[in-house]
Amino acid sequence: MKLHLKIWRQKDANSKGQMVDYPLNGVEEDMSFLEMLDVLNEQLISKGEEPIEFDHDCREGICGTCSLMINGRAHGPDTRITVCQLHMRSFNDGDEIVIEPWRAKAFPVIKDLIVDRTAFDRIQQAGGYISVNTSGNPVDANAIPIEKDVADQAFNAATCIGCGACVAACKNASAMLFTSAKVSQFALLPQGQVEATERVQNMVRQMDLEGFGNCTNTGACEVECPKGISLENIARMNREYLNAAVKA
Amino acid sequence: MSGLIKSSLARKVVMALSGLFLVLFLVLHVSLNLASVVSPDFFNEASHFMGYNPLVQFVMQPILIAGVIIHFVMGFILEAQNRAARGVGYVMYKGSANASWVSRNMIYSGLVVLAFLGLHFYDFWIHEMAYKYVEANPADPTRYYVETVEKFEPIWRTLIYVVAFVLLSLHLWHGFASSFQTMGVNNKYTPAIKSFTKIFAVVVPLAFAFIAIYHHLNPITH
Ligand code: HEM
Ligand code: SF4
Ligand code: FES
Numbered sequence: 001m002k003l004h005l006k007i008w009r010q011k012d013a014n015s016k017g018q019m020v021d022y023p024l025n026g027v028e029e030d031m032s033f034l035e036m037l038d039v040l041n042e043q044l045i046s047k048g049e050e051p052i053e054f055d056h057d058c059r060e061g062i063c064g065t066c067s068l069m070i071n072g073r074a075h076g077p078d079t080r081i082t083v084c085q086l087h088m089r090s091f092n093d094g095d096e097i098v099i100e101p102w103r104a105k106a107f108p109v110i111k112d113l114i115v116d117r118t119a120f121d122r123i124q125q126a127g128g129y130i131s132v133n134t135s136g137n138p139v140d141a142n143a144i145p146i147e148k149d150v151a152d153q154a155f156n157a158a159t160c161i162g163c164g165a166c167v168a169a170c171k172n173a174s175a176m177l178f179t180s181a182k183v184s185q186f187a188l189l190p191q192g193q194v195e196a197t198e199r200v201q202n203m204v205r206q207m208d209l210e211g212f213g214n215c216t217n218t219g220a221c222e223v224e225c226p227k228g229i230s231l232e233n234i235a236r237m238n239r240e241y242l243n244a245a246v247k248a
Numbered sequence: 249m250s251g252l253i254k255s256s257l258a259r260k261v262v263m264a265l266s267g268l269f270l271v272l273f274l275v276l277h278v279s280l281n282l283a284s285v286v287s288p289d290f291f292n293e294a295s296h297f298m299g300y301n302p303l304v305q306f307v308m309q310p311i312l313i314a315g316v317i318i319h320f321v322m323g324f325i326l327e328a329q330n331r332a333a334r335g336v337g338y339v340m341y342k343g344s345a346n347a348s349w350v351s352r353n354m355i356y357s358g359l360v361v362l363a364f365l366g367l368h369f370y371d372f373w374i375h376e377m378a379y380k381y382v383e384a385n386p387a388d389p390t391r392y393y394v395e396t397v398e399k400f401e402p403i404w405r406t407l408i409y410v411v412a413f414v415l416l417s418l419h420l421w422h423g424f425a426s427s428f429q430t431m432g433v434n435n436k437y438t439p440a441i442k443s444f445t446k447i448f449a450v451v452v453p454l455a456f457a458f459i460a461i462y463h464h465l466n467p468i469t470h
Contacts, residue, residue: 006339019339072342098340105335171343171352172330174256204257213333214256214326216354217426223346235434241257242432 001027001093005040007052008100010109013116017109019098029089033076034059034066036088053112059084061226064161067168068113069100074165074224082163082226102168106175106210119210120162120178126206127199128182130191141191150188157184159227166221166229172213177221179207180237181229187240197247200240259326264427266319271424271448273312278452281459288393295392299376320362327355350422357419364412371399400463409460413453420449 003024010017024040031039034056041051057065066083070076076086091097099113107115146154160181167175183200186192192199215234222231280298283291298304343352350357375395379385400406425445428434433441 008339069338069340072338072340073345100338100340103334103336103338105333108335169346171334171347173333173335174330176256204255208254208256211333212256213330214259215430216326216330216351217422217429218347218351220343220346231429232434235429235432238257238260238430239432242261245258 001029001088001091001095003027003036003091004094004096006096006098007113008109009052009112010101011111013108013110017112019100027088029087031088032059032084033068033070033086033088034084053110053114055114056084061085062161064163064226067102067115067117067164069098069102069168071098074102074169075163075226079223080226080228082161082165085226102164104164104167104173104212106173106212107164107167115164117162117164119212120164120175122210123175123179123203123206124162124182127195127201127203128186129195130186131194132191144190146189154185154188157181157188157229157233160185160225160229161227163226165224165226167212169220169224170213170215171218171220172216174215174221175207175210175212176215176234176237177225177229177231179203180233183237183240184233187236196240197244200237201244201248204237204241256329259322260430262318262322263326264430266315266322267423267427269315270319271420271427273315274452278455282455284393284396285459285462291396292390292392296387296389299380299392300387316365320358323355323358348422350418351426354419354422357415360412360415361419364408364415367405367408371405394468397463397466397468400460401467403464406460406464410457413457413460416456417449417453420452421446424448 005022005024006019007022008017009020022040024036024043027036027039034054037052037054044051055065055067057063059066061082061084064082066075068075068083070083070086075081075083077090078086101107101109101113102115102117104115106119107117110116158181160178162178164178166177167173170177183203186199187196217231217234219231222229280291280294283294400409425438425442428438428441
């Protein structure tokens, strides 16, 4: 198939970028979206032009590195998948495809389609941990019985891969879904109770400091999240936060 | 208060609580208005009570006005911050693919309601304040019904009111259920809350609109 690509090109963080048109022939339906970009990049390299930089690592939907806004949607038109799992059979011959980086003040563009998502790392560092004395600790974590449905909820929250699609899709560039998943995976378990109060306060404070927007419960994040992280987590984070405010 | 402005979650809670407070007020307001259709005498009595009871006038009324101001000022602050949080905008952004129109346009439905509130205050509140405190007219417990019905004689005012109620409906359609999510309520009752929101968001503004149209169609014959 033949495609008309419009791709964001930006030399570095300080340059002004712009959309550039790239016609591309010979794309096969069975290619993944990233393989399609690989084909384009090989053509660019053989012409002596600079290839388009985009983030990717595992290419099997588990690392959360790939991050593209495709035709106005985070990770493209399909749901519950990352860009690396998107295939060209989701497009038609002759389609125009607009490819942009995640847009958020807290995710500045580094180059072309790559953005800096270390804001997420800093939110995680602010409270996404538990204190366990690992030296000579005789208690096995599995020795504490956890109800199946609670364990499932905690596990579901923990499946967040930190891709940032929630921020990219949200009209407010809010990071509430990510932060709430990271709060929830601990809040649900007994091991997470020790730091519960400070955790939610510190993580929310860091989230705000990074310049993410305020949630208005549109639910866009939940729809675009490749891991199906649910809005229930945001409600849980709000509860945790209100509880912490009452305790403090 | 500065703490409230600093935390995104606290700002949301302020938004939700002030919104829920306004929802409660709407219930009271629409019930009273319905009286103007059913029983003019009761409407006069109730309006007179509200207009001259010191608790209503000097405690509840200021709280209500504060609630409205807190709600829309916080709404503007959130909107400004949310726009700034995007930074460079998308060339292509399909908001409709993952979120409802009403949820994405709360600021616009809110702005129309705010503009309407301006007119509504001018129509009733300013008039009332002038009548009571500036012109210092004597209390007249029978004037409210006539004054209200006369307001809806011009078609333009009736139409503006009806359009505002449509926008209020849209605002509530998202806002009511959304405030529960903000307050941390997302559980087995959520589907019921969402259904109730839809019924409420239609029935209450529809009742307001009905009353305006009813008075327009049934003018007082002199
Ligand atoms: C004065 C004009 C008004 C403006 C400018 C305004 C604006 C807003 C904005 C921007 C939001 C936040 C969007 C969101 O959370 O999704 C909101 C939420 C809300 N508004 Fe209003 N609004 C106004 C009047 C009203 C009135 C009269 C009511 C009710 C009778 C109301 C009820 C609500 C509710 C329940 C919410 C949900 C809070 C939440 O999501 O947590 N608003 N409003
Ligand atoms: S919540 Fe979903 S969309 Fe957001 S970072 Fe985690 S996996 Fe990605
Ligand atoms: S490259 Fe790892 S999730 Fe897409």
